[in-house]
Amino acid sequence: MLRLEVRPQPSKAWGLASPLLALVITVVIGVCLFAALGKDPVRGLQVFFWEPIKSPYALSELMVKATPLLIIALGLAVCFRSNVWNIGAEGQYILGAIFAAGVALTADKSTGPWIVPAVLAAGVLGGLLWAGITALLRDRFNANEILVSLMLVYVAVQVLNYLVYGPWKDPMGYNFPQTKTFERVTQIPRLMDGSRVNIGLLMALGGVVAVWLFLFRTRAGYAQIVGGLAPAAARYAGFSSRRALWTALLISGGAAGLAGALEVAGPIGQLTPYVPAGYGFAAIIVAFVGRLHPVGIVFSAILMSMFYIGGELAQSRLGLPKSITGVFQGLLLFALLACDTLIAYRLVWKK
Amino acid sequence: MTPPTSPHRLQLAGITKRYPGVVANNGVSLTVQPGEIHAVLGENGAGKSTLMKIIYGAVKPDEGSVLFNGRPVHIRNPQEARALGISMVFQHFSLFDTLTVAENVWLGLDKSLSLAEVTASITAKAAEYGLDVDPARPVHTLSVGEMQRVEIIRALLTSPQLLILDEPTSVLTPQAVDKLFVVLRQLAAEGCSILYISHKLHEIRALCTACTVLRGGQVTGVCDPRQESNASLSRLMIGAEPPALTPRPSRAGAPVLEVAGLSLASEDPFGTALERIALTVRAGEVVGIAGVSGNGQGELLMALSGEDRRAPAGSVRVAGQDVARLGPGRRRALGLHFVPEERLGRGAVPTMSLAHNLLLSRRDAVGPLGWLRVGALKRQAADIIARYQVKANGPDAAAKSLSGGNLQKFIVGREIEAKPHLLIVSQPTWGVDVGAAAQIRGEILALRDAGCAVLVVSEELEELFEISDRLHVIAKGRLSPSLDRAEASIERIGEWMSGLWDDASANHKKKETAHAAA
Numbered sequence: 001m002l003r004l005e006v007r008p009q010p011s012k013a014w015g016l017a018s019p020l021l022a023l024v025i026t027v028v029i030g031v032c033l034f035a036a037l038g039k040d041p042v043r044g045l046q047v048f049f050w051e052p053i054k055s056p057y058a059l060s061e062l063m064v065k066a067t068p069l070l071i072i073a074l075g076l077a078v079c080f081r082s083n084v085w086n087i088g089a090e091g092q093y094i095l096g097a098i099f100a101a102g103v104a105l106t107a108d109k110s111t112g113p114w115i116v117p118a119v120l121a122a123g124v125l126g127g128l129l130w131a132g133i134t135a136l137l138r139d140r141f142n143a144n145e146i147l148v149s150l151m152l153v154y155v156a157v158q159v160l161n162y163l164v165y166g167p168w169k170d171p172m173g174y175n176f177p178q179t180k181t182f183e184r185v186t187q188i189p190r191l192m193d194g195s196r197v198n199i200g201l202l203m204a205l206g207g208v209v210a211v212w213l214f215l216f217r218t219r220a221g222y223a224q225i226v227g228g229l230a231p232a233a234a235r236y237a238g239f240s241s242r243r244a245l246w247t248a249l250l251i252s253g254g255a256a257g258l259a260g261a262l263e264v265a266g267p268i269g270q271l272t273p274y275v276p277a278g279y280g281f282a283a284i285i286v287a288f289v290g291r292l293h294p295v296g297i298v299f300s301a302i303l304m305s306m307f308y309i310g311g312e313l314a315q316s317r318l319g320l321p322k323s324i325t326g327v328f329q330g331l332l333l334f335a336l337l338a339c340d341t342l343i344a345y346r347l348v349w350k351k
Numbered sequence: 352m353t354p355p356t357s358p359h360r361l362q363l364a365g366i367t368k369r370y371p372g373v374v375a376n377n378g379v380s381l382t383v384q385p386g387e388i389h390a391v392l393g394e395n396g397a398g399k400s401t402l403m404k405i406i407y408g409a410v411k412p413d414e415g416s417v418l419f420n421g422r423p424v425h426i427r428n429p430q431e432a433r434a435l436g437i438s439m440v441f442q443h444f445s446l447f448d449t450l451t452v453a454e455n456v457w458l459g460l461d462k463s464l465s466l467a468e469v470t471a472s473i474t475a476k477a478a479e480y481g482l483d484v485d486p487a488r489p490v491h492t493l494s495v496g497e498m499q500r501v502e503i504i505r506a507l508l509t510s511p512q513l514l515i516l517d518e519p520t521s522v523l524t525p526q527a528v529d530k531l532f533v534v535l536r537q538l539a540a541e542g543c544s545i546l547y548i549s550h551k552l553h554e555i556r557a558l559c560t561a562c563t564v565l566r567g568g569q570v571t572g573v574c575d576p577r578q579e580s581n582a583s584l585s586r587l588m589i590g591a592e593p594p595a596l597t598p599r600p601s602r603a604g605a606p607v608l609e610v611a612g613l614s615l616a617s618e619d620p621f622g623t624a625l626e627r628i629a630l631t632v633r634a635g636e637v638v639g640i641a642g643v644s645g646n647g648q649g650e651l652l653m654a655l656s657g658e659d660r661r662a663p664a665g666s667v668r669v670a671g672q673d674v675a676r677l678g679p680g681r682r683r684a685l686g687l688h689f690v691p692e693e694r695l696g697r698g699a700v701p702t703m704s705l706a707h708n709l710l711l712s713r714r715d716a717v718g719p720l721g722w723l724r725v726g727a728l729k730r731q732a733a734d735i736i737a738r739y740q741v742k743a744n745g746p747d748a749a750a751k752s753l754s755g756g757n758l759q760k761f762i763v764g765r766e767i768e769a770k771p772h773l774l775i776v777s778q779p780t781w782g783v784d785v786g787a788a789a790q791i792r793g794e795i796l797a798l799r800d801a802g803c804a805v806l807v808v809s810e811e812l813e814e815l816f817e818i819s820d821r822l823h824v825i826a827k828g829r830l831s832p833s834l835d836r837a838e839a840s841i842e843r844i845g846e847w848m849s850g851l852w853d854d855a856s857a858n859h860k861k862k863e864t865a866h867a868a869a
Contacts (some may be wrong), residue, residue: 219721222710225703232697235658236689237711238679 004345014343019289019300022335029331039318047317048310048328058309060195064267066305067197068093068259070204072283073301074211075255077292081215082248083228088134088149089256090280091156092127096257097264098160099126101179101271104186104264105168111185119186119265120258127257128250130156135249139242145249157276164271178272188266200262205298207255212294224248256280278326282308285333304329358421360385360544361406361513366415368401375401376412377568383513383561388535388545390555390576392588393565394785399548402565403515406546407439408432420512438506439515444498446490448621453486456505476504480534491621495522495645503534514538515546520554521810522643525845532558550588552581564588589785599800601820604634607773607804608655608687613666613675615654623647623828625654628666630806630823630830632773637795637805638833639819641812641844647828648808649692652777655806656689657682669773683712686772690763690779694755698762701751705743706732708750709765731768739764740790756783763791773804780814792818812841826850 014021027045034044052062072089079086086092100123107115130152137143161177170180188198215221223239224247234241259279264271286304290297311325361383368376375398383389393399404410406417408426417424419435426432429439446455453470460469473486482500490498499522506514516535520528535545535558547559555562556576564572564587572587613628625647632638642648653659655667657679667675669685679689689712691697699708706728709716716728732746739760743753750758759780766774779795780788795818799805808825809815815822822839824831824847831852834843846852 217723217725219710219714219717219723222707222723226700226711229702230696230700232693233700233711236656236679236691236697238657238681238683240678 001349003348004341005348007344007346010344015340016291018339018343019291019296019336022289022332022339023303025335025339026328026331029335030328033327037320039320044314044318047313048306051313051317052306052309057195060197061309062302062305063201064196065308066301067200067204068263068279069283069286069304070297070301071200071207071259071262072252072256072280073286073290073297074204074207074294075252076283076287077290077294077297078211078215078221078224079248079252080287081228081292082224082244083231084245084248085146086131086134086149086249086252087146087284088130088151088153088280089252089283090276090278091149091153092130092253092256093260093263093280094153094156094160094276095126095130096123096260097126097271097275098156098163098260099123099257100261100264101168101182104182105179107183107186109183111183113185115183115186116188116265120188120261123257123259123261123264124254125257127253127255127260129253130257131249131253134253135246138249139245145245153280160271160275161273164273168271170270179270181270182265186265187269188262196267198262198266200259200266203258203262208294208298215294220247256283282329285329289332289336303332307332359383359418360387360420361546362418362421363402363406364416364418366402366405366412366417368398368405368410368412374568376405379415379565379568379570381563381570383544383546385512385544386539386542387561388539388547388559390559390562391546391548391565392550392552392555392562392576392584394550394588397565397588398568399565400517403439403517403546403548406432406513407437407515433509433511436510436512437515438509438511438513440499440502440506440517440519442517442519442521444502446498446501448491449489451487451489452484452493452501455490455501456486456508459505460508472508473504476507480507480537481530482534495643496524496527499523499531507538511543513544513546515548517548518550519547520549520551522645524643524848525812525841526849528554552584552588555584556581566590585785599796601636601799603636603820604802606631606633607670608632608775608806609668609671610655611666611668613651613654613662615650615659615662617650618659623650625650626827626829628830630833632804632806634772634804635799635802636820637799637807637818639815639822640806640808640825640830641815641822641848642808642810642825643848644810646826648777648825650828651825651830652689652691652775652808655775656687656691683769688712688766688769688771688774690766690774690776692777692781694758694762695751699750699758702749704732704747704749705736705741705753705761706746708732708761709735712765713769735761735764735768738768739794756787759783760787760791763794767794767798771798771803773806774798775806775808777808778811779807779809780811781809788814812844816841824848824852 031041031045034041052058072093076086076089100119103119103122133152134145134149137148138145164177164179168179170178173180188200190198191201215225223234224244226237227234227239227241227244231241264275268275282304286297286300290300307325307328311322314320314324315322359382363379363381366376366379379402391399391402401410405412408428408431417426424435426435453466453473456473457466457469470486477484482504484497484500484504499519519531523531539545549555556579559576562574562576563570566588576584608631610628610630613625615625617624623646628651654662657677660676660678662675664675665673669682669687672685674682674685695701709728709732716724716731718724729746735741736743736746741761742757763779776795779791783791795805807815807818816836819836821833821835822844823833824844826848827850829850831847
């Protein structure tokens with residue numbers, strides 16, 4: 001019978017290499033998958049790993065998709081390190097987009113550029129409130145935060161649909177379920193002409209530094225981590241578990257809301273039922289593949305963004321369904337969990 | 352089946368068991384005669400428990416042979432061990448709290464018997480050996496000593512030829528220990544062999560007729576403990592004699608910790624509620640709290656440390672200030688530092704470095720806005736490692752990479768270096784080797800001499816007698832009046848450990864007043 005036996009001293013080097021190994025395994029399985037579908041595996045790999053970086057424009061699109069993933073995953077890293085399982089970043093992202101759109105829709109020809117910070121602040125607020133519901137229910141009634149945050153995603157989708165099919169529908173929009181296109185002034189400033197990359201990317205990179213400093217250089221961040229690793233030690237130290245819960249959920253909710261605002265007032269420019277693109281769920285994988293470390297998350301966000309773009313390209317270039325993106329995301333997480341398990345345990349054959 | 356010459360009851364030869372990274376038993380041989388009470392002596396981590404689990408079939412040895420009554424046996428699991436006539440009473444009981452005594456015993460037995468039959472045989476066995484147990488009582492209403500009796504009766508019902516007892520007296524009052532010894536001697540006289548695992552030298556010398564000493568997984572001596580002294584046994588066990596501590600009189604100052612009318616229901620449904628605890632600790636004295644574990648020590652310590660903030664207002668005062676409702680951080684700011692019983696997971700975060708573990712209770716390296724000065728943190732950890740002779744791979748070593756004793760030295764050092772006004776220590780030397788224990792006790796006394804108020808909660812009476820100036824006893828959530836060390840004796844404290852101090856202290860008072868009148 002095969003059994004898992006705890007390794008006395010798990011290898012540190014393999015612990016760091018595990019995400020890379022997982023990527024290699026994902027690629028190998030991907031090659032087999034392409035072959036099984038009758039596609040040229042080399043061409044398939046090219047679509048996923050070369051096309052997204054082959055030109056400055058492709059690179060900028062890679063960054064456009066990586067930005068929301070990075071921002072959401074940074075918040076989730078704080079959350080997961082605190083042992084708070086916010087699975088509903090997608091819902092907080094949607095609420096962020098809705099709140100941001102609400103502010104953006106008030107703009108008219110005479111509105112000044114102050115509207116951009118207001119749009120972003122509204123997005124953060126929307127994410128905070130949505131995550132705050134989860135925190136409140138967990139804090140007051142000890143409701144399971146995994147279920148509550150996940151279920152709230154579906155509520156958020158219904159709120160979004162109600163608004164775009166109802167009160168916020170563009171009267172000039174030929175009855176399409178979408179708001180009017182936001183005024184130009186609400187557009188998140190772009191970094192350069194000819195590319196959709198905006199200041200969101202800078203905010204995300206600033207977030208990397210901020211989260212690193214918070215987690216590893218402040219007592220408050222230390223308290224979050226201790227609460228996640230050893231609740232009894234946190235209690236002994238006097239770190240409040242309620243405070244840790246609220247901090248974790250509000251940081252991750254606010255981050256997801258910000259990502260929603262950047263997206264709706266950035267590349268999309270209006271509120272549509274297609275705002276939820278699964279970034280909130282993909283960011284969970286990004287956070288784990290990045291080892292819940294802010295710097296690691298930069299790389300995993302770029303990788304996940306490649307999968308998004310590769311999936312879209314595979315549709316047009318290879319005639320594969322777009323869901324191939326989801327398959328790759330799942331493969332990567334699965335391979336990572338398998339690698340981590342085998343680093344901590346060894347497989348033994350015993351009768 | 353029995354060979355003509357009287358065989359050894361149990362003979363182990365060359366038993367070796369390797370775990371990843373450690374050899375738990377290395378070529379261990381051990382021979383037990385019928386009707387012998389055989390001690391297995393060794394420090395924590397010497398390999399005693401592994402050896403017993405091998406005999407009981409819970410662990411398979413890598414090498415070596417086991418002969419039972421002269422026949423080679425390969426015991427694959429505890430059921431087979433019991434079928435052969437080997438029973439074991441573990442240190443941690445495996446009883447279900449919500450079931451009755453009889454139901455618990457029934458669970459481990461052949462199902463062909465009815466519950467009524469089992470109840471009858473429990474009563475019979477209990478009467479035979481003077482083990483007082485009511486089969487109809489639910490287990491959660493039993494004291495720890497009573498639970499142990501249930502475990503022993505359960506073992507005896509299988510009519511064992513070899514009974515293994517793992518540290519049986521760690522949960523007993525001195526009087527209960529004497530009772531247990533009577534039972535064990537009766538069993539031995541009937542021909543049952545007993546393997547008695549312990550690190551308490553005086554018990555082994557009082558009870559056992561043979562002794563095998565383990566150190567670092569190897570046998571370091573086989574002797575007759577009745578012919579040995581504590582010093583000679585401890586030389587075999589640790590390779591050195593424990594350094595002696597010379598008690599010095601204390602000069603107690605103003606009260607630092609004042610507890611009055613502290614009553615508190617337990618958070619745990621099977622925990623112990625505290626009842627009107629009253630206690631004072633003055634600057635420059637060590638107050639000890641004795642008691643069998645599970646009598647409210649954990650609950651009291653949580654209420655004192657601030658981890659439990661439900662204590663009635665005004666019931667806990669530190670330096671005159673009401674702290675009953677304050678959290679651990681606020682109490683620490685008043686100079687209260689606490690060393691909890693559990694080191695990994697409560698006193699330290701297992702996967703974090705020693706340097707980072709300082710931050711649980713220390714703020715020296717925390718700057719404005721909660722900024723951490725990592726360099727200062729590491730220097731501080733390195734200082735403690737050097738000063739308390741902690742065997743660790745530097746300040747970056749993870750807490751879980753240290754042995755229990757070394758981590759304890761680090762945690763005690765962390766709290767003592769904070770220069771507390773009041774230090775509360777739970778089980779200061781539990782699982783710590785003799786040399787480190789002496790060092791920790793010495794540090795506690797030095798802190799006392801520097802004017803700190805110290806409260807020590809321990810199950811080791813010898814330790815409390817060694818370092819305390821005054822002693823209390825906790826039993827069933829109530830705290831006894833205090834006794835000066837000079838007035839206290841093992842017998843008296845032992846009686847009080849069963850909760851019987853009201854009559855005793857009343858008598859004592861009467862005598863004193865009579866004395867004064869005369």
